[in-house]
Structures are given as C-alpha cells and as structure tokens.
Amino acid sequence: MVLKKGILAVIFIFSTFLVFAQDPEYSLQVEPAFQRLLSLADTDGDKKITIEDHPKSPFWMVSQKGDSVSVSEIYYLSNLLQRLAVARQNEQRELEISLSEIKEAPSARISRRIKTEFWDDLTRTIDRKGLKHILKDTKASGDVQRLYVPADDTIGQRYFKQLQQDNPGFEVVVLPQKITPEYVKSINDKPGLLSLKLKNGKGVPFVVPGGRFNEMYGWDSYFEGIGLLLDGRIDLAKAMVDNFVYQIDHYGKILNANRTYYLTRTQPPFLSSFIREVFETSEEKDLQWLKSSLEAAITEYEEVWMVEGERLTPNGLNRYYAQGIGIPPETEKGHFEEVLTQFGKKHGISAEEFRRKYQSGEIKDEEADRYFTHDRSIRESGHDTSWRLENRAADLNTVDLNSLLYKTERDFEYLIDLYFRGELTTSSGKTFSADYWQKNAEKRKALMNRYLWNEEAGSFFDYNFKKGEQTGYISATNFYPLWSKMASEEQAAKMVPNLMRDLKAKGGILASAQSSxxxxxxxxxxxxxxxxxxxxxxxxxxxxxxxxxxxxxxxxxxxxxxxxxxxxxxxxxxxxxxxxxxxxxxxxxxxxxxxxxxxxxxxxxxxxxxxxxxxxxxxxxxxxxxxxxxxxxxxxxxxxx
Incomplete structure (x- = not known):
C-alpha cells in the first residue's frame, strides 16, 4: 500500500511537470464545476474558500488531451472559485482555464485585478446612466432617493428634473442660495446625495471608497488618484479634480463627501497635490485647466482655511473646525450612547430623552455643543475616530493639517513659478505671485517649529492652543512634515528612529502608539x-x-x-x-x-x-x-x- 502511494505520487509529480511545461487548457462546465468546488472546499459555507476551510479532497481538472491535474492549495482553489464565479455571472456555460492562471503570482494577480477590474467597479457617475446605483442607495430615508442640486447650477437643475419625471421614487431638491448650519440640520431627516459636475450631458465620473458607497469622499479621492495615475487612468483622476472644483464653486468647499449632512464640513486639503500630480503626469499640458483648477484651490485656501476665528487660530496656525448643529446624523445607532447618558444624568433624564430634547432645541447645553463641535471636527480631519482628537479636535493645531497647508503653499509657489512665469492672475483680477506663496510657506514653517516641534522628543506634536501646550500624542500624523518636506534634515534624523521604534508593527505603520x-x-x-x-x-x-x-x-x-x-x-x-x-x-x-x-x-x-x-x-x-x-x-x- 505504501509502495502504491509512492508510485502514484511520482506519477502525479511527473504529470504536473508536463502540465507546467505545456500549460494546457482545461475545459470546465461552469455550473457543475462551481457546485462541485463549493461542496469540496467551502466547508464552512461562507461562499468563500479560505484557510478556515478544510477541503475534503482535491479538485481534479482534465485537459482536452486527457492530462489531469489536482488542485488542493487554498489560494489556487479560491482563484478557481473566483474565475468560475465571474463566468457564472456572465452566464457562460463553459470555462477554458489554464493552470498558470490559477497559480498566478499573488502580487501580479492583485495588481492586475486592481488595474483592470477594481477601478471600474468603484467608478460612479451622477447622471442618467449612473442612476441605477443612486436608486439602490442604502443611506436614503424611506423609499425616496433624493438628489440635491445647487441653486446656481441651472444646467444641473434642468437635467436632473427631467430624470425625476422618468424615474418614480427619485426626487430632485434645489438647495437654497445660502446654505446655513440651520438649514442642513433641518434636512437631516431627508438626506440625499449632492450633485456633481455635468459635462456634455453626462456626469463627470469619480471613484468611491468601496462598493457600498455612492458618494465621492474628500481625502480618499487623492489617494485613489495616486493609484489611478500609476495605472494609466489619467482621465479618471482628472475628472475627480474637476468634481472637486465643482464642489468649491457650488458648495464653497471640498466636502467630507457629497451628501447633505456633510455640507458644513470639509476634509484634509490635498487638492493642490492632486492638481500637480495629474497635470505633470498628463502628456498634454493644458494650461487653461491648470489655471482654472488652481483658482479653485486658492479660493478654497483663502475662504475655507484662512478665515480668522474659524479654521485659522490666533497663533497663525490652523485647525479642523466643522460647523454644524446638534448630533452628527450619519453615525451608527448607539455610537454616542455613553456621551448622551452622561449629559442625560446632568439634566436628570434618560439618554434618549436628552437626545430628543437637545436635537429639538428644547435643551440648551454649551458643554454638549462643544463636544459635538469637536466630534464633527474629528470627522472633518478624516480620522474618525481617535483618542488623539477626542473632545479636543477643534482646540488643536494639528501636525497633519498644517503640514498639508504647508505643502499646498509650496505647490502654489512651484506651479505658478514654473508654468505662469511667477504670477497668476485669476478671473476676478487678483494676482498671486510665487514669492507670495513662498513667504506664506516660510511663515507657516516657522510657526510649526515654534509651536509643534519638540526638540527633546525629536518629534512634532499637535498643539492645544487653548491650553498653550503640546499633546504629546504619538501618531502617524506627527510624521507628515517628512511628506510635505517641511522638516529639516536634522529634524528628520531624529524623527525616523522614533517612527521605526514607536509605530512600526508586523504589518506596517500603526495609526498611533499603544502608549498614547x-x-x-x-x-x-x-x-x-x-x-x-x-x-x-x-x-x-x-x-x-x-x-x-x-x-x-x-x-x-x-x-x-x-x-x-x-x-x-x-x-x-x-x-x-x-x-x-x-x-x-x-x-x-x-x-x-x-x-x-x-x-x-x-x-x-x-x-x-x-x-x-x-x-x-x-x-x-x-x-x-x-x-x-x-x-x-x-x-x-x-x-x-
């Protein structure tokens, strides 16, 4: 019996060698093969084949030449399952597949699927063609899917109102000319998507974070854009910049995401970097596109980030400061239970009663107002949530934000100097020089070194301008000055050992240190x-x-x-x-x-x-x-x- 098994093993190894040498194709009847594979390998019934399954026996495939091969490794079985699943979705009756496809190197397989499949699956448009996704949106209230359109976008209003006539259950709402926190709160029970740019009767496309999303998120989009540019999707990356310009023009800022309850908050400022990378990756250097995009970015810089008493603090540095009234409505049920219980006890009522009376305005509580301002500001930072920012976000000059604004100022300096001979005159007649942005950046650098740098610790830290002290919280965001090139060589030499000691983990960089x-x-x-x-x-x-x-x-x-x-x-x-x-x-x-x-x-x-x-x-x-x-x-x- 042992001898027989040994002979079979030798035969199998030899036949496998021949298979690799010739790489024959195996023909599988899709539905029978799909069901047989699941019955053999998906032993926990979760519709996946993972290391938590224990295949009952190998999956055998036979080529047209009669060669046979068994597949038993979890990775190969799951790859086969995925190929069969796609064939099944495409209503194929038969699948031709080679062993090399099943055994594709993991990094090549992941990268290929990102480039050729994932980006397309994550792409959305807000128009007639993209309406099927909007109408399946899970974040709507009731059976009505609402789309809100800016008061000054008359083209969008006409286009979407025509879609409303053709699609029952789809409602178009025109926003007021002036959008206030009071108005935003008033429509929290009637949430909806916000329209984006239309061009030639079609929605300008954008990439969403994940498959269940239908909205374009602020800082997610910049990082997605890096991947798109690497994968040759310059058109899509450029389209996302165009949608950001639309948001600035019509909503006054780049939004946390294009949903109604995000109208009072923005996201970390990456637009200048996005513009620069798209423009310099493009073979065609469209200076008019660059000019109009820069104008929007400068407008956002001045009217969102540099307004005193809002996101600009008295010491000259910046903070996240999301406006809004009441409790953020997008959080999952029970998220604020502990906080609301505390405020309820303060007023001698239950958490639910406090929530209801606070939301209606029957109860006024400045402490609660401050807490929810901090909470919305955490969400504006993109870091929702972190103990780094909990109940103090709006009091902090954060390292990340000021590093991003330093990079913004340097980007403006670089682009204006290189492509506009040192001066850019906007459509409103205002002129900005490269020297102006250089001085802004140098001023910010000096302030960051004064308030955020800790020589003894060899690190930048968030600064609580209300208390006049650094937080000392060890976070990945403390190292943003390396990315923005704001840190000196001497500072970097102190920072890097700290990064590797405090934040290096088995799988990469920690968001924050355990000790903090x-x-x-x-x-x-x-x-x-x-x-x-x-x-x-x-x-x-x-x-x-x-x-x-x-x-x-x-x-x-x-x-x-x-x-x-x-x-x-x-x-x-x-x-x-x-x-x-x-x-x-x-x-x-x-x-x-x-x-x-x-x-x-x-x-x-x-x-x-x-x-x-x-x-x-x-x-x-x-x-x-x-x-x-x-x-x-x-x-x-x-x-x-």
Missing amino acids: VEETATNDVQRQWDYPYGWAPHQMLLWQGLLNYGYEQEAYELIYRWLWMITKNAVNYNGTIPEKYDVVNATHKVYAEYGNVGTEFDYITTSGFGWMNASYQLGLALLPQKYVRQLDELVPPGMVF
Missing part, C-alpha cells in the same frame, strides 16, 4: 484610527516622506510589511482587500467602529477598497524587484529585514 492610547483613553472603546490599526493613507505618505529624506531601507521595510500583510490576507482569504487592518496581528479581522468595508462578499471581491488598492499599486511601484519575489513567496518581514 493607554495614557489618553477614558474607556475601553477601540478607536479605529488608533493602535492596533493601520491605514493606507498613513503608509503612502510616510513611505514617500522617508524617501524624500533618503531613508530608503526604512521605507522599503515598511512598504514590504504592508504589502506582505495585504498579500498574505488575500492569498488566505479568497482575495479579500478591505478598508483597514490590524497591523499588530497583520489581519483584516477588525471589529472597531463601523466594521471593515470590503470583507463582505460572495465568491469574489469585485472592487477591493479604494485607497487600499492605491497603496498596493504604489508600494509595488516603489519596492525593488528583489523584495517583490520574496513577497510572492510570503516570506515574513522578519526574515527579509
């Missing part, structure tokens, strides 16, 4: 922008920041850790590319706040997650090929660096 969470948290709630979690934008910015200052090996190690984690999880979990990771345990199994978008799908993920996709493409573009080979073999980071 433990020192700051007032309860056991795990905030998703804190330890032990890691996020794509932090990785992407800090990789580039390290490379800016010549710290290549540190950058390559952090890139490898992140890509290894993504690749390992995709290989082991049916191609899963989610929103966020626990980078300490290098897993997508994350249970903090809002779940983990991108983990729920049947048989095949069709879109991954926007900035995760982009981080993978950027990481592969930056990582030397010798590391990519080790990545495909899933060699742990500790054995590589």
Whole structure:
C-alpha cells in the first residue's frame, strides 16, 4: 500500500511537470464545476474558500488531451472559485482555464485585478446612466432617493428634473442660495446625495471608497488618484479634480463627501497635490485647466482655511473646525450612547430623552455643543475616530493639517513659478505671485517649529492652543512634515528612529502608539484610527516622506510589511482587500467602529477598497524587484529585514 502511494505520487509529480511545461487548457462546465468546488472546499459555507476551510479532497481538472491535474492549495482553489464565479455571472456555460492562471503570482494577480477590474467597479457617475446605483442607495430615508442640486447650477437643475419625471421614487431638491448650519440640520431627516459636475450631458465620473458607497469622499479621492495615475487612468483622476472644483464653486468647499449632512464640513486639503500630480503626469499640458483648477484651490485656501476665528487660530496656525448643529446624523445607532447618558444624568433624564430634547432645541447645553463641535471636527480631519482628537479636535493645531497647508503653499509657489512665469492672475483680477506663496510657506514653517516641534522628543506634536501646550500624542500624523518636506534634515534624523521604534508593527505603520492610547483613553472603546490599526493613507505618505529624506531601507521595510500583510490576507482569504487592518496581528479581522468595508462578499471581491488598492499599486511601484519575489513567496518581514 505504501509502495502504491509512492508510485502514484511520482506519477502525479511527473504529470504536473508536463502540465507546467505545456500549460494546457482545461475545459470546465461552469455550473457543475462551481457546485462541485463549493461542496469540496467551502466547508464552512461562507461562499468563500479560505484557510478556515478544510477541503475534503482535491479538485481534479482534465485537459482536452486527457492530462489531469489536482488542485488542493487554498489560494489556487479560491482563484478557481473566483474565475468560475465571474463566468457564472456572465452566464457562460463553459470555462477554458489554464493552470498558470490559477497559480498566478499573488502580487501580479492583485495588481492586475486592481488595474483592470477594481477601478471600474468603484467608478460612479451622477447622471442618467449612473442612476441605477443612486436608486439602490442604502443611506436614503424611506423609499425616496433624493438628489440635491445647487441653486446656481441651472444646467444641473434642468437635467436632473427631467430624470425625476422618468424615474418614480427619485426626487430632485434645489438647495437654497445660502446654505446655513440651520438649514442642513433641518434636512437631516431627508438626506440625499449632492450633485456633481455635468459635462456634455453626462456626469463627470469619480471613484468611491468601496462598493457600498455612492458618494465621492474628500481625502480618499487623492489617494485613489495616486493609484489611478500609476495605472494609466489619467482621465479618471482628472475628472475627480474637476468634481472637486465643482464642489468649491457650488458648495464653497471640498466636502467630507457629497451628501447633505456633510455640507458644513470639509476634509484634509490635498487638492493642490492632486492638481500637480495629474497635470505633470498628463502628456498634454493644458494650461487653461491648470489655471482654472488652481483658482479653485486658492479660493478654497483663502475662504475655507484662512478665515480668522474659524479654521485659522490666533497663533497663525490652523485647525479642523466643522460647523454644524446638534448630533452628527450619519453615525451608527448607539455610537454616542455613553456621551448622551452622561449629559442625560446632568439634566436628570434618560439618554434618549436628552437626545430628543437637545436635537429639538428644547435643551440648551454649551458643554454638549462643544463636544459635538469637536466630534464633527474629528470627522472633518478624516480620522474618525481617535483618542488623539477626542473632545479636543477643534482646540488643536494639528501636525497633519498644517503640514498639508504647508505643502499646498509650496505647490502654489512651484506651479505658478514654473508654468505662469511667477504670477497668476485669476478671473476676478487678483494676482498671486510665487514669492507670495513662498513667504506664506516660510511663515507657516516657522510657526510649526515654534509651536509643534519638540526638540527633546525629536518629534512634532499637535498643539492645544487653548491650553498653550503640546499633546504629546504619538501618531502617524506627527510624521507628515517628512511628506510635505517641511522638516529639516536634522529634524528628520531624529524623527525616523522614533517612527521605526514607536509605530512600526508586523504589518506596517500603526495609526498611533499603544502608549498614547493607554495614557489618553477614558474607556475601553477601540478607536479605529488608533493602535492596533493601520491605514493606507498613513503608509503612502510616510513611505514617500522617508524617501524624500533618503531613508530608503526604512521605507522599503515598511512598504514590504504592508504589502506582505495585504498579500498574505488575500492569498488566505479568497482575495479579500478591505478598508483597514490590524497591523499588530497583520489581519483584516477588525471589529472597531463601523466594521471593515470590503470583507463582505460572495465568491469574489469585485472592487477591493479604494485607497487600499492605491497603496498596493504604489508600494509595488516603489519596492525593488528583489523584495517583490520574496513577497510572492510570503516570506515574513522578519526574515527579509
């Protein structure tokens, strides 16, 4: 019996060698093969094949020449399942597939699917063609899907009102000329999407963060844009800039996202970087496009970020400061339960009664007003939520925001100097020189060094301008000055060892240090922008920041850790590319706040997650090929660096 098994093993190895040498195609009847594969390998019945399954036996395939091969590895079985699922969706009766397709190198497979499938699946338009997505929107109230259109966009009003006539259950609402926090609060029970740019009777396309979204998010879009440019989708990246210009022109700012309850808040300012990268990647240098885009970006800079008493603080630095009234309506049920209970006790009533009376205005409470101003400002920062910002966001000159504005000023200086001979005159007749922006940037740099830099710690920290002190909170955002090139070489030499000591984890860069969470948290709630979690934008910015200052090996190690984690999880979990990771345990199994978008799908993920996709493409573009080979073999980071 042992001898017989040995002979069979030799025969199988030899036949497999022949298969690889010739790479024959195997013809599968889609539905029978699909059902047979599930019955053999999806042993937990979750419509995926993962390392948590225990296949009952190998899946055999027979070629037209009669050669046979068995597939037993989880990664290969899940790849086969995904191919069959697509064929099934396309109503194919038969699938021709080669072994090399099933055994495609993991990094190549992930990257290929991002480039050729995921971006398209995440693309939306707000127009007749894209209406099918809007009408399935899960964030509407009742059975009515509303679209709000600016008062000064008469073309949009005509276009969408015609769509309203043709589509029952679709309602178009024209916004008032002046949008106030009071108005926004008044429509919280009638939420809807906000219109974006139309061009030649079609909606200008944009990329959403994940498959369940229908709105264009602020800072997500910049990072998605990096991935799009790497994948040759300049048209789509440029279209997203055009939609941001529309938002500034008609809503007064780049919105947290184009939904009604976001009308009073913006997002981290990446527009100048987005404009610069799109323009310089484009073969055709459209100076008129650059000029109009820069005008909008300058308008946002002046009218959103540099208004005294709002986002500009008395010391000359900036803060996040989202306007609005009452409790943010987009949070999941129970999110504010503990806070509302505390305020209820203060007034001698239940949490629910306080919520109702506070929202109606029957109860006035300045402490609650301050708390929810901070909360909305956390959401404006994009870091919703983190103990770094909890109940103090609007009192902080944050390192991230001021680094981004420094980069904005430097971008304006660079683009105006290089492409407009040092001076840009806007359509309103106002002239901006490159020297003006250089002086603004130098002034900000001096203020950041004065208030945010801590020489003893060798780090930048957020500064509480109300208390006149740094917070000392260790966060990935403290290292943004490396990305914006605001830090000096001497500062970078102190910062980089801190980054590698405090924030390097098994799967990449931590959002914050465990010690800071433990020192700051007032309860056991795990905030998703804190330890032990890691996020794509932090990785992407800090990789580039390290490379800016010549710290290549540190950058390559952090890139490898992140890509290894993504690749390992995709290989082991049916191609899963989610929103966020626990980078300490290098897993997508994350249970903090809002779940983990991108983990729920049947048989095949069709879109991954926007900035995760982009981080993978950027990481592969930056990582030397010798590391990519080790990545495909899933060699742990500790054995590589």
